[in-house]
Amino acid sequence: METIMKTKISIILTLLTAAADAQAALRVVATTPELVDIASRVGGSLVEVQGLAKGTEDIHQVVPRPSFVTKLNRADAVVYLGLTIEHAFLPPLLDVARNPKMRTDAVKECVGPGCIDCSEGVSVLEKPENLSRAEGELHPQGNPHYNAGPDDGPIIARNIAAGLSRVDPAHKADFEKNLKAYLAELDAKLALWRRWVKPLKGMKAVSYHKDVAYLGRFTGLEFVDTLELKPGVAPTPTHLEQLVKEMKEQGVRLIVREQQYDSKMCQWLAEQTGAKIAVIGSMANALPGTETFVKYSEKNLKDLLEAAGKDPS
Ligand SMILES: [Zn+2]
Incomplete structure:
Protein backbone atom coordinates (compact mmCIF):
# COMPACT_ATOMS: atom_id res chain seq x y z
CA MET A 1 0.00 0.00 0.00
CA ALA A 191 23.24 38.02 -50.58
CA LEU A 192 20.11 37.68 -52.72
CA TRP A 193 18.81 41.14 -51.84
CA ARG A 194 22.19 42.75 -52.58
CA ARG A 195 21.89 41.43 -56.12
CA TRP A 196 18.29 42.68 -56.39
CA VAL A 197 19.01 46.25 -55.36
CA LYS A 198 21.92 46.92 -57.73
CA PRO A 199 19.73 48.85 -60.22
CA LEU A 200 18.65 51.24 -57.43
CA LYS A 201 22.16 52.51 -56.76
CA GLY A 202 22.41 56.26 -57.25
CA MET A 203 18.67 56.74 -57.91
CA LYS A 204 17.30 59.77 -56.13
CA ALA A 205 14.23 59.56 -53.91
CA VAL A 206 12.30 61.39 -51.20
CA SER A 207 10.46 59.89 -48.25
CA TYR A 208 7.76 61.15 -45.93
CA HIS A 209 9.72 60.66 -42.68
CA LYS A 210 13.46 60.39 -42.17
CA ASP A 211 13.27 56.66 -41.51
CA VAL A 212 14.89 55.42 -44.69
CA ALA A 213 18.56 56.18 -44.03
CA TYR A 214 19.51 52.54 -43.44
CA LEU A 215 17.39 51.39 -46.35
CA GLY A 216 19.21 54.00 -48.43
CA ARG A 217 22.59 52.70 -47.29
CA PHE A 218 21.63 49.14 -48.25
CA THR A 219 20.03 49.90 -51.61
CA GLY A 220 22.21 52.79 -52.74
CA LEU A 221 19.10 54.93 -53.11
CA GLU A 222 19.94 58.56 -52.48
CA PHE A 223 17.30 60.15 -50.26
CA VAL A 224 17.49 63.88 -50.89
CA ASP A 225 14.64 65.23 -48.75
CA THR A 226 11.49 64.44 -46.79
CA LEU A 227 7.89 65.63 -47.00
CA GLU A 228 8.11 66.38 -43.29
CA LEU A 229 9.89 69.61 -42.50
CA LYS A 230 12.02 67.68 -40.04
CA PRO A 231 11.39 64.47 -38.08
CA GLY A 232 7.99 64.76 -36.42
CA VAL A 233 7.16 68.15 -37.95
CA ALA A 234 4.32 67.97 -40.48
CA PRO A 235 4.80 69.16 -44.07
CA THR A 236 3.90 72.79 -44.78
CA PRO A 237 2.54 74.12 -48.11
CA THR A 238 5.71 76.19 -48.59
CA HIS A 239 7.95 73.20 -47.99
CA LEU A 240 5.93 71.04 -50.38
CA GLU A 241 6.18 73.67 -53.13
CA GLN A 242 9.94 73.80 -52.60
CA LEU A 243 10.05 70.01 -52.66
CA VAL A 244 8.33 69.91 -56.07
CA LYS A 245 10.93 72.33 -57.41
CA GLU A 246 13.80 70.40 -55.83
CA MET A 247 12.54 67.05 -57.15
CA LYS A 248 12.20 68.43 -60.69
CA GLU A 249 15.64 70.03 -60.60
CA GLN A 250 17.30 66.89 -59.26
CA GLY A 251 15.31 64.43 -61.38
CA VAL A 252 13.79 62.60 -58.41
CA ARG A 253 11.53 59.84 -59.76
CA LEU A 254 10.67 58.00 -56.55
CA ILE A 255 8.56 58.90 -53.53
CA VAL A 256 8.70 56.54 -50.57
CA ARG A 257 5.61 56.63 -48.41
CA GLU A 258 5.74 54.76 -45.15
CA GLN A 259 2.39 53.02 -44.71
CA GLN A 260 1.34 55.10 -41.68
CA TYR A 261 1.77 58.49 -43.36
CA ASP A 262 -0.56 60.65 -45.45
CA SER A 263 -1.27 59.09 -48.85
CA LYS A 264 -3.05 62.17 -50.31
CA MET A 265 -0.02 64.38 -49.86
CA CYS A 266 2.26 61.82 -51.52
CA GLN A 267 -0.26 61.42 -54.33
CA TRP A 268 -0.29 65.18 -54.86
CA LEU A 269 3.51 65.24 -54.93
CA ALA A 270 3.54 62.39 -57.45
CA GLU A 271 1.10 64.25 -59.71
CA GLN A 272 3.21 67.41 -59.54
CA THR A 273 6.48 65.67 -60.31
CA GLY A 274 5.61 62.51 -62.26
CA ALA A 275 7.44 60.45 -59.64
CA LYS A 276 6.19 56.99 -58.65
CA ILE A 277 5.19 56.06 -55.11
CA ALA A 278 6.57 53.06 -53.22
CA VAL A 279 4.69 52.14 -50.05
CA ILE A 280 6.93 50.58 -47.43
CA GLY A 281 6.67 49.55 -43.78
CA SER A 282 8.64 51.22 -41.00
CA MET A 283 8.13 48.08 -38.93
CA ALA A 284 7.25 44.46 -39.65
CA ASN A 285 3.52 43.84 -39.99
CA ALA A 286 2.92 47.38 -41.29
CA LEU A 287 1.90 45.77 -44.58
CA PRO A 288 0.09 42.44 -45.04
CA GLY A 289 2.28 39.34 -45.07
CA THR A 290 5.27 41.00 -43.41
CA GLU A 291 5.16 39.55 -39.92
CA THR A 292 8.80 38.49 -39.88
CA PHE A 293 11.95 40.58 -40.29
CA VAL A 294 12.84 38.68 -43.47
CA LYS A 295 9.40 39.08 -45.05
CA TYR A 296 9.27 42.73 -44.02
CA SER A 297 12.70 43.55 -45.46
CA GLU A 298 11.97 41.63 -48.65
CA LYS A 299 8.60 43.32 -49.22
CA ASN A 300 10.12 46.78 -48.76
CA LEU A 301 12.83 46.02 -51.33
CA LYS A 302 10.32 44.56 -53.79
CA ASP A 303 8.06 47.61 -53.47
CA LEU A 304 11.01 49.97 -54.02
CA LEU A 305 12.13 48.04 -57.09
CA GLU A 306 8.62 47.90 -58.53
CA ALA A 307 8.04 51.65 -58.10
CA ALA A 308 11.46 52.30 -59.61
CA GLY A 309 10.47 50.17 -62.61
CA LYS A 310 13.09 47.49 -61.90
CA ASP A 311 12.52 43.76 -61.51
CA PRO A 312 14.10 41.83 -58.69
CA SER A 313 16.36 39.34 -60.43
ZN1 LIG B 1 11.71 58.78 -36.81
Missing part, protein backbone atom coordinates in the same frame (compact mmCIF):
# COMPACT_ATOMS: atom_id res chain seq x y z
CA GLU A 2 2.75 2.32 1.03
CA THR A 3 4.65 1.55 -2.18
CA ILE A 4 1.62 2.42 -4.32
CA MET A 5 1.25 5.66 -2.40
CA LYS A 6 4.92 6.51 -2.92
CA THR A 7 4.65 5.75 -6.62
CA LYS A 8 1.60 8.00 -6.89
CA ILE A 9 3.35 10.84 -5.10
CA SER A 10 6.38 10.37 -7.28
CA ILE A 11 4.22 10.57 -10.43
CA ILE A 12 2.49 13.69 -9.15
CA LEU A 13 5.82 15.31 -8.36
CA THR A 14 7.14 14.45 -11.82
CA LEU A 15 4.06 16.01 -13.41
CA LEU A 16 4.38 19.12 -11.26
CA THR A 17 8.04 19.50 -12.15
CA ALA A 18 7.23 19.11 -15.83
CA ALA A 19 4.54 21.79 -15.54
CA ALA A 20 6.96 24.10 -13.77
CA ASP A 21 9.53 23.51 -16.53
CA ALA A 22 6.96 24.28 -19.19
CA GLN A 23 6.22 27.58 -17.48
CA ALA A 24 9.86 28.35 -17.00
CA ALA A 25 10.19 29.89 -20.46
CA LEU A 26 11.67 33.37 -20.22
CA ARG A 27 9.05 36.06 -20.52
CA VAL A 28 10.32 38.49 -23.10
CA VAL A 29 8.64 41.69 -24.22
CA ALA A 30 9.74 43.22 -27.54
CA THR A 31 8.70 46.72 -28.55
CA THR A 32 8.17 46.14 -32.30
CA PRO A 33 6.93 43.24 -34.45
CA GLU A 34 10.28 42.53 -36.13
CA LEU A 35 11.94 42.41 -32.71
CA VAL A 36 9.25 39.95 -31.60
CA ASP A 37 10.15 37.80 -34.61
CA ILE A 38 13.92 37.91 -34.14
CA ALA A 39 13.65 37.35 -30.36
CA SER A 40 11.40 34.34 -31.02
CA ARG A 41 13.92 32.91 -33.48
CA VAL A 42 16.90 33.41 -31.18
CA GLY A 43 15.06 32.37 -28.03
CA GLY A 44 13.26 29.40 -29.60
CA SER A 45 11.22 27.30 -27.19
CA LEU A 46 13.04 28.85 -24.23
CA VAL A 47 11.19 32.16 -24.53
CA GLU A 48 7.66 33.48 -24.75
CA VAL A 49 7.74 36.76 -26.62
CA GLN A 50 5.02 39.38 -26.47
CA GLY A 51 4.98 42.58 -28.51
CA LEU A 52 3.97 46.16 -27.77
CA ALA A 53 3.69 48.45 -30.84
CA LYS A 54 1.64 47.35 -33.81
CA GLY A 55 3.41 47.47 -37.15
CA THR A 56 0.86 49.93 -38.49
CA GLU A 57 1.57 52.49 -35.78
CA ASP A 58 3.95 55.43 -35.87
CA ILE A 59 6.67 54.24 -33.51
CA HIS A 60 7.19 57.79 -32.27
CA GLN A 61 3.55 58.07 -31.24
CA VAL A 62 2.63 54.68 -29.83
CA VAL A 63 -0.07 55.15 -27.22
CA PRO A 64 0.67 53.08 -24.11
CA ARG A 65 -2.09 50.58 -23.39
CA PRO A 66 -2.82 49.08 -19.93
CA SER A 67 -1.91 45.59 -21.19
CA PHE A 68 1.63 46.86 -21.84
CA VAL A 69 2.12 47.48 -18.11
CA THR A 70 1.09 43.94 -17.22
CA LYS A 71 3.40 42.47 -19.85
CA LEU A 72 6.37 44.55 -18.65
CA ASN A 73 5.64 43.91 -15.00
CA ARG A 74 5.94 40.14 -15.52
CA ALA A 75 8.80 40.23 -18.01
CA ASP A 76 12.28 38.78 -17.52
CA ALA A 77 13.63 40.90 -20.39
CA VAL A 78 12.60 43.74 -22.66
CA VAL A 79 14.00 43.93 -26.19
CA TYR A 80 14.00 47.37 -27.79
CA LEU A 81 15.51 49.40 -30.63
CA GLY A 82 16.77 52.21 -28.40
CA LEU A 83 18.30 55.47 -29.64
CA THR A 84 15.18 57.06 -28.07
CA ILE A 85 12.85 55.70 -30.78
CA GLU A 86 10.50 54.23 -28.15
CA HIS A 87 10.58 57.33 -25.93
CA ALA A 88 6.87 58.03 -26.38
CA PHE A 89 5.89 54.87 -24.58
CA LEU A 90 8.67 52.68 -23.17
CA PRO A 91 10.16 54.83 -20.36
CA PRO A 92 6.76 55.84 -18.90
CA LEU A 93 5.62 52.20 -19.05
CA LEU A 94 8.78 50.95 -17.35
CA ASP A 95 8.22 53.49 -14.57
CA VAL A 96 4.68 52.25 -13.99
CA ALA A 97 5.50 48.55 -14.38
CA ARG A 98 7.92 48.66 -11.42
CA ASN A 99 9.92 45.66 -12.53
CA PRO A 100 13.33 45.64 -10.76
CA LYS A 101 14.85 43.86 -13.77
CA MET A 102 14.17 46.87 -15.99
CA ARG A 103 13.99 50.36 -14.57
CA THR A 104 14.75 53.78 -16.04
CA ASP A 105 17.64 56.03 -15.08
CA ALA A 106 17.78 59.83 -14.91
CA VAL A 107 17.85 60.16 -18.71
CA LYS A 108 15.05 57.61 -19.15
CA GLU A 109 17.25 54.84 -20.50
CA CYS A 110 16.40 51.26 -19.52
CA VAL A 111 18.76 50.00 -16.81
CA GLY A 112 18.84 46.55 -15.24
CA PRO A 113 19.67 42.97 -16.16
CA GLY A 114 16.55 42.61 -18.32
CA CYS A 115 17.26 45.52 -20.67
CA ILE A 116 18.24 44.30 -24.15
CA ASP A 117 19.22 47.28 -26.32
CA CYS A 118 19.45 46.15 -29.96
CA SER A 119 21.29 49.29 -31.08
CA GLU A 120 24.60 48.26 -29.55
CA GLY A 121 27.15 48.04 -32.35
CA VAL A 122 24.87 49.63 -34.97
CA SER A 123 26.75 52.22 -36.99
CA VAL A 124 24.33 55.05 -36.40
CA LEU A 125 23.58 57.38 -39.31
CA GLU A 126 22.67 61.08 -39.17
CA LYS A 127 24.13 61.69 -35.73
CA PRO A 128 23.44 65.35 -34.89
CA GLU A 129 26.32 67.57 -33.85
CA ASN A 130 24.14 69.30 -31.29
CA LEU A 131 22.43 66.91 -28.90
CA SER A 132 19.67 69.31 -27.84
CA ARG A 133 16.09 68.02 -27.97
CA ALA A 134 14.74 71.52 -27.32
CA GLU A 135 13.34 71.90 -30.82
CA GLY A 136 11.25 68.76 -30.61
CA GLU A 137 13.73 66.66 -32.57
CA LEU A 138 12.62 63.03 -32.69
CA HIS A 139 16.06 61.67 -33.52
CA PRO A 140 18.35 63.29 -30.94
CA GLN A 141 20.88 60.43 -30.95
CA GLY A 142 20.95 60.01 -34.72
CA ASN A 143 18.61 58.08 -36.97
CA PRO A 144 17.01 55.34 -34.87
CA HIS A 145 15.22 53.52 -37.74
CA TYR A 146 17.89 50.89 -38.29
CA ASN A 147 15.23 48.17 -38.12
CA ALA A 148 14.45 49.18 -41.74
CA GLY A 149 18.00 48.33 -42.80
CA PRO A 150 18.07 44.68 -43.93
CA ASP A 151 21.77 44.39 -43.06
CA ASP A 152 21.13 45.46 -39.47
CA GLY A 153 19.19 42.21 -38.88
CA PRO A 154 22.33 40.27 -37.87
CA ILE A 155 23.36 42.97 -35.36
CA ILE A 156 19.88 42.91 -33.81
CA ALA A 157 19.93 39.12 -33.59
CA ARG A 158 23.41 39.10 -31.99
CA ASN A 159 22.36 41.69 -29.41
CA ILE A 160 19.30 39.62 -28.55
CA ALA A 161 21.37 36.43 -28.21
CA ALA A 162 23.85 38.21 -25.94
CA GLY A 163 21.01 39.71 -23.89
CA LEU A 164 19.14 36.45 -23.45
CA SER A 165 22.40 34.73 -22.47
CA ARG A 166 22.92 37.38 -19.80
CA VAL A 167 19.42 36.87 -18.42
CA ASP A 168 19.55 33.07 -18.66
CA PRO A 169 23.24 31.99 -18.72
CA ALA A 170 22.32 28.30 -18.34
CA HIS A 171 20.91 28.33 -21.89
CA LYS A 172 23.66 30.35 -23.56
CA ALA A 173 24.60 27.45 -25.85
CA ASP A 174 20.98 27.09 -27.02
CA PHE A 175 20.70 30.79 -27.84
CA GLU A 176 24.02 30.65 -29.69
CA LYS A 177 22.83 27.66 -31.70
CA ASN A 178 19.54 29.36 -32.63
CA LEU A 179 21.44 32.54 -33.50
CA LYS A 180 23.77 30.66 -35.82
CA ALA A 181 20.86 29.06 -37.68
CA TYR A 182 19.06 32.37 -38.00
CA LEU A 183 22.17 34.22 -39.20
CA ALA A 184 22.75 31.59 -41.89
CA GLU A 185 19.22 32.15 -43.18
CA LEU A 186 19.63 35.92 -43.02
CA ASP A 187 23.01 35.88 -44.76
CA ALA A 188 21.56 33.92 -47.69
CA LYS A 189 18.73 36.47 -48.00
CA LEU A 190 21.11 39.40 -47.74
Whole structure:
Protein backbone atom coordinates (compact mmCIF):
# COMPACT_ATOMS: atom_id res chain seq x y z
CA MET A 1 0.00 0.00 0.00
CA GLU A 2 2.75 2.32 1.03
CA THR A 3 4.65 1.55 -2.18
CA ILE A 4 1.62 2.42 -4.32
CA MET A 5 1.25 5.66 -2.40
CA LYS A 6 4.92 6.51 -2.92
CA THR A 7 4.65 5.75 -6.62
CA LYS A 8 1.60 8.00 -6.89
CA ILE A 9 3.35 10.84 -5.10
CA SER A 10 6.38 10.37 -7.28
CA ILE A 11 4.22 10.57 -10.43
CA ILE A 12 2.49 13.69 -9.15
CA LEU A 13 5.82 15.31 -8.36
CA THR A 14 7.14 14.45 -11.82
CA LEU A 15 4.06 16.01 -13.41
CA LEU A 16 4.38 19.12 -11.26
CA THR A 17 8.04 19.50 -12.15
CA ALA A 18 7.23 19.11 -15.83
CA ALA A 19 4.54 21.79 -15.54
CA ALA A 20 6.96 24.10 -13.77
CA ASP A 21 9.53 23.51 -16.53
CA ALA A 22 6.96 24.28 -19.19
CA GLN A 23 6.22 27.58 -17.48
CA ALA A 24 9.86 28.35 -17.00
CA ALA A 25 10.19 29.89 -20.46
CA LEU A 26 11.67 33.37 -20.22
CA ARG A 27 9.05 36.06 -20.52
CA VAL A 28 10.32 38.49 -23.10
CA VAL A 29 8.64 41.69 -24.22
CA ALA A 30 9.74 43.22 -27.54
CA THR A 31 8.70 46.72 -28.55
CA THR A 32 8.17 46.14 -32.30
CA PRO A 33 6.93 43.24 -34.45
CA GLU A 34 10.28 42.53 -36.13
CA LEU A 35 11.94 42.41 -32.71
CA VAL A 36 9.25 39.95 -31.60
CA ASP A 37 10.15 37.80 -34.61
CA ILE A 38 13.92 37.91 -34.14
CA ALA A 39 13.65 37.35 -30.36
CA SER A 40 11.40 34.34 -31.02
CA ARG A 41 13.92 32.91 -33.48
CA VAL A 42 16.90 33.41 -31.18
CA GLY A 43 15.06 32.37 -28.03
CA GLY A 44 13.26 29.40 -29.60
CA SER A 45 11.22 27.30 -27.19
CA LEU A 46 13.04 28.85 -24.23
CA VAL A 47 11.19 32.16 -24.53
CA GLU A 48 7.66 33.48 -24.75
CA VAL A 49 7.74 36.76 -26.62
CA GLN A 50 5.02 39.38 -26.47
CA GLY A 51 4.98 42.58 -28.51
CA LEU A 52 3.97 46.16 -27.77
CA ALA A 53 3.69 48.45 -30.84
CA LYS A 54 1.64 47.35 -33.81
CA GLY A 55 3.41 47.47 -37.15
CA THR A 56 0.86 49.93 -38.49
CA GLU A 57 1.57 52.49 -35.78
CA ASP A 58 3.95 55.43 -35.87
CA ILE A 59 6.67 54.24 -33.51
CA HIS A 60 7.19 57.79 -32.27
CA GLN A 61 3.55 58.07 -31.24
CA VAL A 62 2.63 54.68 -29.83
CA VAL A 63 -0.07 55.15 -27.22
CA PRO A 64 0.67 53.08 -24.11
CA ARG A 65 -2.09 50.58 -23.39
CA PRO A 66 -2.82 49.08 -19.93
CA SER A 67 -1.91 45.59 -21.19
CA PHE A 68 1.63 46.86 -21.84
CA VAL A 69 2.12 47.48 -18.11
CA THR A 70 1.09 43.94 -17.22
CA LYS A 71 3.40 42.47 -19.85
CA LEU A 72 6.37 44.55 -18.65
CA ASN A 73 5.64 43.91 -15.00
CA ARG A 74 5.94 40.14 -15.52
CA ALA A 75 8.80 40.23 -18.01
CA ASP A 76 12.28 38.78 -17.52
CA ALA A 77 13.63 40.90 -20.39
CA VAL A 78 12.60 43.74 -22.66
CA VAL A 79 14.00 43.93 -26.19
CA TYR A 80 14.00 47.37 -27.79
CA LEU A 81 15.51 49.40 -30.63
CA GLY A 82 16.77 52.21 -28.40
CA LEU A 83 18.30 55.47 -29.64
CA THR A 84 15.18 57.06 -28.07
CA ILE A 85 12.85 55.70 -30.78
CA GLU A 86 10.50 54.23 -28.15
CA HIS A 87 10.58 57.33 -25.93
CA ALA A 88 6.87 58.03 -26.38
CA PHE A 89 5.89 54.87 -24.58
CA LEU A 90 8.67 52.68 -23.17
CA PRO A 91 10.16 54.83 -20.36
CA PRO A 92 6.76 55.84 -18.90
CA LEU A 93 5.62 52.20 -19.05
CA LEU A 94 8.78 50.95 -17.35
CA ASP A 95 8.22 53.49 -14.57
CA VAL A 96 4.68 52.25 -13.99
CA ALA A 97 5.50 48.55 -14.38
CA ARG A 98 7.92 48.66 -11.42
CA ASN A 99 9.92 45.66 -12.53
CA PRO A 100 13.33 45.64 -10.76
CA LYS A 101 14.85 43.86 -13.77
CA MET A 102 14.17 46.87 -15.99
CA ARG A 103 13.99 50.36 -14.57
CA THR A 104 14.75 53.78 -16.04
CA ASP A 105 17.64 56.03 -15.08
CA ALA A 106 17.78 59.83 -14.91
CA VAL A 107 17.85 60.16 -18.71
CA LYS A 108 15.05 57.61 -19.15
CA GLU A 109 17.25 54.84 -20.50
CA CYS A 110 16.40 51.26 -19.52
CA VAL A 111 18.76 50.00 -16.81
CA GLY A 112 18.84 46.55 -15.24
CA PRO A 113 19.67 42.97 -16.16
CA GLY A 114 16.55 42.61 -18.32
CA CYS A 115 17.26 45.52 -20.67
CA ILE A 116 18.24 44.30 -24.15
CA ASP A 117 19.22 47.28 -26.32
CA CYS A 118 19.45 46.15 -29.96
CA SER A 119 21.29 49.29 -31.08
CA GLU A 120 24.60 48.26 -29.55
CA GLY A 121 27.15 48.04 -32.35
CA VAL A 122 24.87 49.63 -34.97
CA SER A 123 26.75 52.22 -36.99
CA VAL A 124 24.33 55.05 -36.40
CA LEU A 125 23.58 57.38 -39.31
CA GLU A 126 22.67 61.08 -39.17
CA LYS A 127 24.13 61.69 -35.73
CA PRO A 128 23.44 65.35 -34.89
CA GLU A 129 26.32 67.57 -33.85
CA ASN A 130 24.14 69.30 -31.29
CA LEU A 131 22.43 66.91 -28.90
CA SER A 132 19.67 69.31 -27.84
CA ARG A 133 16.09 68.02 -27.97
CA ALA A 134 14.74 71.52 -27.32
CA GLU A 135 13.34 71.90 -30.82
CA GLY A 136 11.25 68.76 -30.61
CA GLU A 137 13.73 66.66 -32.57
CA LEU A 138 12.62 63.03 -32.69
CA HIS A 139 16.06 61.67 -33.52
CA PRO A 140 18.35 63.29 -30.94
CA GLN A 141 20.88 60.43 -30.95
CA GLY A 142 20.95 60.01 -34.72
CA ASN A 143 18.61 58.08 -36.97
CA PRO A 144 17.01 55.34 -34.87
CA HIS A 145 15.22 53.52 -37.74
CA TYR A 146 17.89 50.89 -38.29
CA ASN A 147 15.23 48.17 -38.12
CA ALA A 148 14.45 49.18 -41.74
CA GLY A 149 18.00 48.33 -42.80
CA PRO A 150 18.07 44.68 -43.93
CA ASP A 151 21.77 44.39 -43.06
CA ASP A 152 21.13 45.46 -39.47
CA GLY A 153 19.19 42.21 -38.88
CA PRO A 154 22.33 40.27 -37.87
CA ILE A 155 23.36 42.97 -35.36
CA ILE A 156 19.88 42.91 -33.81
CA ALA A 157 19.93 39.12 -33.59
CA ARG A 158 23.41 39.10 -31.99
CA ASN A 159 22.36 41.69 -29.41
CA ILE A 160 19.30 39.62 -28.55
CA ALA A 161 21.37 36.43 -28.21
CA ALA A 162 23.85 38.21 -25.94
CA GLY A 163 21.01 39.71 -23.89
CA LEU A 164 19.14 36.45 -23.45
CA SER A 165 22.40 34.73 -22.47
CA ARG A 166 22.92 37.38 -19.80
CA VAL A 167 19.42 36.87 -18.42
CA ASP A 168 19.55 33.07 -18.66
CA PRO A 169 23.24 31.99 -18.72
CA ALA A 170 22.32 28.30 -18.34
CA HIS A 171 20.91 28.33 -21.89
CA LYS A 172 23.66 30.35 -23.56
CA ALA A 173 24.60 27.45 -25.85
CA ASP A 174 20.98 27.09 -27.02
CA PHE A 175 20.70 30.79 -27.84
CA GLU A 176 24.02 30.65 -29.69
CA LYS A 177 22.83 27.66 -31.70
CA ASN A 178 19.54 29.36 -32.63
CA LEU A 179 21.44 32.54 -33.50
CA LYS A 180 23.77 30.66 -35.82
CA ALA A 181 20.86 29.06 -37.68
CA TYR A 182 19.06 32.37 -38.00
CA LEU A 183 22.17 34.22 -39.20
CA ALA A 184 22.75 31.59 -41.89
CA GLU A 185 19.22 32.15 -43.18
CA LEU A 186 19.63 35.92 -43.02
CA ASP A 187 23.01 35.88 -44.76
CA ALA A 188 21.56 33.92 -47.69
CA LYS A 189 18.73 36.47 -48.00
CA LEU A 190 21.11 39.40 -47.74
CA ALA A 191 23.24 38.02 -50.58
CA LEU A 192 20.11 37.68 -52.72
CA TRP A 193 18.81 41.14 -51.84
CA ARG A 194 22.19 42.75 -52.58
CA ARG A 195 21.89 41.43 -56.12
CA TRP A 196 18.29 42.68 -56.39
CA VAL A 197 19.01 46.25 -55.36
CA LYS A 198 21.92 46.92 -57.73
CA PRO A 199 19.73 48.85 -60.22
CA LEU A 200 18.65 51.24 -57.43
CA LYS A 201 22.16 52.51 -56.76
CA GLY A 202 22.41 56.26 -57.25
CA MET A 203 18.67 56.74 -57.91
CA LYS A 204 17.30 59.77 -56.13
CA ALA A 205 14.23 59.56 -53.91
CA VAL A 206 12.30 61.39 -51.20
CA SER A 207 10.46 59.89 -48.25
CA TYR A 208 7.76 61.15 -45.93
CA HIS A 209 9.72 60.66 -42.68
CA LYS A 210 13.46 60.39 -42.17
CA ASP A 211 13.27 56.66 -41.51
CA VAL A 212 14.89 55.42 -44.69
CA ALA A 213 18.56 56.18 -44.03
CA TYR A 214 19.51 52.54 -43.44
CA LEU A 215 17.39 51.39 -46.35
CA GLY A 216 19.21 54.00 -48.43
CA ARG A 217 22.59 52.70 -47.29
CA PHE A 218 21.63 49.14 -48.25
CA THR A 219 20.03 49.90 -51.61
CA GLY A 220 22.21 52.79 -52.74
CA LEU A 221 19.10 54.93 -53.11
CA GLU A 222 19.94 58.56 -52.48
CA PHE A 223 17.30 60.15 -50.26
CA VAL A 224 17.49 63.88 -50.89
CA ASP A 225 14.64 65.23 -48.75
CA THR A 226 11.49 64.44 -46.79
CA LEU A 227 7.89 65.63 -47.00
CA GLU A 228 8.11 66.38 -43.29
CA LEU A 229 9.89 69.61 -42.50
CA LYS A 230 12.02 67.68 -40.04
CA PRO A 231 11.39 64.47 -38.08
CA GLY A 232 7.99 64.76 -36.42
CA VAL A 233 7.16 68.15 -37.95
CA ALA A 234 4.32 67.97 -40.48
CA PRO A 235 4.80 69.16 -44.07
CA THR A 236 3.90 72.79 -44.78
CA PRO A 237 2.54 74.12 -48.11
CA THR A 238 5.71 76.19 -48.59
CA HIS A 239 7.95 73.20 -47.99
CA LEU A 240 5.93 71.04 -50.38
CA GLU A 241 6.18 73.67 -53.13
CA GLN A 242 9.94 73.80 -52.60
CA LEU A 243 10.05 70.01 -52.66
CA VAL A 244 8.33 69.91 -56.07
CA LYS A 245 10.93 72.33 -57.41
CA GLU A 246 13.80 70.40 -55.83
CA MET A 247 12.54 67.05 -57.15
CA LYS A 248 12.20 68.43 -60.69
CA GLU A 249 15.64 70.03 -60.60
CA GLN A 250 17.30 66.89 -59.26
CA GLY A 251 15.31 64.43 -61.38
CA VAL A 252 13.79 62.60 -58.41
CA ARG A 253 11.53 59.84 -59.76
CA LEU A 254 10.67 58.00 -56.55
CA ILE A 255 8.56 58.90 -53.53
CA VAL A 256 8.70 56.54 -50.57
CA ARG A 257 5.61 56.63 -48.41
CA GLU A 258 5.74 54.76 -45.15
CA GLN A 259 2.39 53.02 -44.71
CA GLN A 260 1.34 55.10 -41.68
CA TYR A 261 1.77 58.49 -43.36
CA ASP A 262 -0.56 60.65 -45.45
CA SER A 263 -1.27 59.09 -48.85
CA LYS A 264 -3.05 62.17 -50.31
CA MET A 265 -0.02 64.38 -49.86
CA CYS A 266 2.26 61.82 -51.52
CA GLN A 267 -0.26 61.42 -54.33
CA TRP A 268 -0.29 65.18 -54.86
CA LEU A 269 3.51 65.24 -54.93
CA ALA A 270 3.54 62.39 -57.45
CA GLU A 271 1.10 64.25 -59.71
CA GLN A 272 3.21 67.41 -59.54
CA THR A 273 6.48 65.67 -60.31
CA GLY A 274 5.61 62.51 -62.26
CA ALA A 275 7.44 60.45 -59.64
CA LYS A 276 6.19 56.99 -58.65
CA ILE A 277 5.19 56.06 -55.11
CA ALA A 278 6.57 53.06 -53.22
CA VAL A 279 4.69 52.14 -50.05
CA ILE A 280 6.93 50.58 -47.43
CA GLY A 281 6.67 49.55 -43.78
CA SER A 282 8.64 51.22 -41.00
CA MET A 283 8.13 48.08 -38.93
CA ALA A 284 7.25 44.46 -39.65
CA ASN A 285 3.52 43.84 -39.99
CA ALA A 286 2.92 47.38 -41.29
CA LEU A 287 1.90 45.77 -44.58
CA PRO A 288 0.09 42.44 -45.04
CA GLY A 289 2.28 39.34 -45.07
CA THR A 290 5.27 41.00 -43.41
CA GLU A 291 5.16 39.55 -39.92
CA THR A 292 8.80 38.49 -39.88
CA PHE A 293 11.95 40.58 -40.29
CA VAL A 294 12.84 38.68 -43.47
CA LYS A 295 9.40 39.08 -45.05
CA TYR A 296 9.27 42.73 -44.02
CA SER A 297 12.70 43.55 -45.46
CA GLU A 298 11.97 41.63 -48.65
CA LYS A 299 8.60 43.32 -49.22
CA ASN A 300 10.12 46.78 -48.76
CA LEU A 301 12.83 46.02 -51.33
CA LYS A 302 10.32 44.56 -53.79
CA ASP A 303 8.06 47.61 -53.47
CA LEU A 304 11.01 49.97 -54.02
CA LEU A 305 12.13 48.04 -57.09
CA GLU A 306 8.62 47.90 -58.53
CA ALA A 307 8.04 51.65 -58.10
CA ALA A 308 11.46 52.30 -59.61
CA GLY A 309 10.47 50.17 -62.61
CA LYS A 310 13.09 47.49 -61.90
CA ASP A 311 12.52 43.76 -61.51
CA PRO A 312 14.10 41.83 -58.69
CA SER A 313 16.36 39.34 -60.43
ZN1 LIG B 1 11.71 58.78 -36.81
